[in-house]
Amino acid sequence: MRNTLSALTLAVLALSAGLALAQDPGGPKTREQVRAELMEAIRTGDMPANDETGRMLNEVNPSAYPPKVVAPCKTREQVRAELAEARRTGNIPSTDESGCLLNEINPSAYPPKPVVPCKTREQVRAELDEAKRTGNMPAPDESGCMLRDMYPDLYPKR
Template structure:
């Protein structure tokens, strides 16, 4: 058991050292204390790759020996049903068959039109037009299409 533990510890330290050497964080390199704190946390949680070829972490191989990871809260039944009703109403459901298209793409007249997305205001468009005219880009583009 000691041999396995020390092999795992050596592998973890090597991985942390390599990761630390390759990491380029805006806050700068990690201190020795930070690395040791991360190592201790990884050992407690089993978030260290096990020695061998499996590539699995210790908490994946031996889940009963480590604390369970907190479950991610999913959607409630009511939220899922609300989304389903909205998707059915808008035709935003993939049609049966091999086309891969949604019902509102196959039968657009049977579903409400999707609202147009406005990505620029009128003022922004006019400002861009004025800038293009000042830079001469508007004239070049306008003549190239005629």
């Protein structure tokens, strides 16, 4: 019984190790890669602090580590230009409790939104004919099934 349990344990461990390696897209890391990552984490403080908060060392003691690189912010002119465009198009929340944008409440006061080109009548008819042919249409009941699933003999195989 003990050998069977040990063999089973080894098989499970081997399978889980194989899955862990398969999930790493770059393959297993070399010892030098792991060491380099560890040294970088030590240098920047991206290591868990030895407490129960779950914070990193650079969060607990930020003055002991180099500051994190911050993405550049927008300039004042960029923000003002965005605000002016939002006012012009009505993409600003209304002041009431509806949660709608101004251009949704009063669409005639703002320029119309660009219209996405639609399908032609011929394209829609062609799609409908294809759906009828393949049974890719909902059944006329409340089952939620497609016709091809309810009557597989009437439609071509997928």
